Amino acid sequence: MEAFLSNRIRPDTDGTTRPFLLGCARRTVTNAGENAAMSTLEIHQIPTRVDNYVYLVRESSSGQAAVVDPSDAPPVFEALDTLGWTLTHVLATHHHNDHIGGVPEIKERTGCTVVGPRADRDRIPGIDIEVGDGDTYRLYEAEARVFDVPGHTRGHIAYWFPESKALFCGDTLFALGCGRVFEGTHEQMWNSISKFKPLPDETMVYCAHEYTQSNARFAVTVEPDNADLAAYAAEIDRKRAAGQRTVPSELGLERRTNPFLRADVPDFAAALGMEGSTPVEIFSEVRTRKDNF
Ligand code: ZN
Ligand code: FE
Numbered sequence: 001m002e003a004f005l006s007n008r009i010r011p012d013t014d015g016t017t018r019p020f021l022l023g024c025a026r027r028t029v030t031n032a033g034e035n036a037a038m039s040t041l042e043i044h045q046i047p048t049r050v051d052n053y054v055y056l057v058r059e060s061s062s063g064q065a066a067v068v069d070p071s072d073a074p075p076v077f078e079a080l081d082t083l084g085w086t087l088t089h090v091l092a093t094h095h096h097n098d099h100i101g102g103v104p105e106i107k108e109r110t111g112c113t114v115v116g117p118r119a120d121r122d123r124i125p126g127i128d129i130e131v132g133d134g135d136t137y138r139l140y141e142a143e144a145r146v147f148d149v150p151g152h153t154r155g156h157i158a159y160w161f162p163e164s165k166a167l168f169c170g171d172t173l174f175a176l177g178c179g180r181v182f183e184g185t186h187e188q189m190w191n192s193i194s195k196f197k198p199l200p201d202e203t204m205v206y207c208a209h210e211y212t213q214s215n216a217r218f219a220v221t222v223e224p225d226n227a228d229l230a231a232y233a234a235e236i237d238r239k240r241a242a243g244q245r246t247v248p249s250e251l252g253l254e255r256r257t258n259p260f261l262r263a264d265v266p267d268f269a270a271a272l273g274m275e276g277s278t279p280v281e282i283f284s285e286v287r288t289r290k291d292n293f
Pocket of ligand 1: 096
């Protein structure tokens with residue numbers, strides 16, 4: 001029980017905690033001058049398997065919840081029981097078993113609606129609503145923009161909830177890393193993670209794995225003189241030593257430190273001795289080094 005309660009708060013970098021309720025003021029004025037309700041997501045993180053993260057999100061206007069990338073059904077039901085939340089939707093990012101393994105049982109027991117990538121409809125059983133690049137998907141009042149992010153798998157998608165500043169990116173972008181490129185090309189993967197670059201700095205990256213410490217060990221070999229990265233890596237070591245999670249992370253910090261997001265940064269090219277190379281060439285070099293690290 002205590003573990004579940006502590007899941008609902010996020011330690012801030014200054015060591016304080018605050019309620020894990022993301023979002024903004026309840027009402028806003030639209031361009032048309034009308035009042036429109038804004039929707040917030042309350043996000044609950046469930047660690048599963050060795051290093052997976054599954055996310056329960058409760059939408060404020062409806063009080064109903066969705067689960068993102070349920071690797072397994074039992075920990076999802078346990079968390080729902082503890083929180084007293086009702087599940088009505090699954091949001092899937094890609095077809096790997098550690099992201100959709102729980103979908104059949106969850107769908108059977110709850111009758112929920114499964115949202116997933118149009119491009120992977122044949123590899124994800126039970127999709128009810130197919131979404132793809134540029135689509136807006138509404139979970140009740142919470143609006144998500146959908147990105148196609150091929151590379152890790154060819155059908156991978158990401159969900160960005162702007163009002164809640166939350167990006168659910170599966171195995172595309174990790175804290176200080178990115179997913180292995182199993183089905184696409186390095187160029188595709190670079191283009192995919194580049195879609196996240198325009199998002200606001202304060203966007204929280206809810207990736208699907210706790211890989212951060214090993215990613216940090218690699219990142220400091222690529223850009224040893226990056227002071228932000230050195231500080232971030234030290235903070236990660238401190239958190240892991242204390243048994244804390246390092247996910248989610250803030251996109252602004254990732255932009256300054258994550259080697260896979262920095263392939264188009266001149267300082268980063270210089271650190272690699274690759275001045276004059278294209279971002280794709282630099283991304284590819286870093287991805288290959290990481291694969292062999
Ligand atoms: Zn995967
Ligand atoms: Fe995975």
